[in-house]
Ligand SMILES: [Zn+2]
Ligand SMILES: [Zn+2]
Ligand SMILES: [Zn+2]
């Protein structure tokens with residue numbers, strides 16, 4: 001079967017509109033289509049009930065639904081993306097994240113679950129832990145604060161007085 005990039009959609013056509021040999025064979029069940037309307041998709045004809053997603057059985061002849069084919073499967077968009085799409089690239093290890101995998105999200109970034117850790121100290125976050133996104137790196141609260149201090153020192157070298165204010169802990 002032809003692989004359709006970006007998906008295609010079915011068109012509903014009236015069967016037997018004038019054509020002498022109007023009976024078409026359904027590509028789904030193999031029987032002749034004697035219904036009033038039939039679906040044309042992927043250059044084949046289908047009963048309205050036969051053009052279904054091979055995964056979730058949803059009908060693909062509905063208006064606006066897009067169908068995708070891959071490896072002899074006809075799939076709805078949702079299942080296609082779930083099975084063959086990908087979520088994006090892990091911001092930490094830069095590898096592809098398959099669409100069916102669980103991901104962690106931070107702002108617009110996505111991460112493998114196992115990659116979602118402080119990129120400074122490898123601390124794994126638990127529910128409720130705070131994390132920070134700093135220069136596109138995930139940081140735990142501790143490393144984030146430490147980095148903030150260093151960043152401030154690098155970008156505008158502080159006088160001793162400023163440094164003292166930023167690092168009150170060092171004073172005592
Ligand atoms: Zn059929
Ligand atoms: Zn489906
Ligand atoms: Zn990763």
Ligand SMILES: [Zn+2]
Pocket residue numbers: 118119120121122123139140141142143
């Ligand atoms: Zn850390």
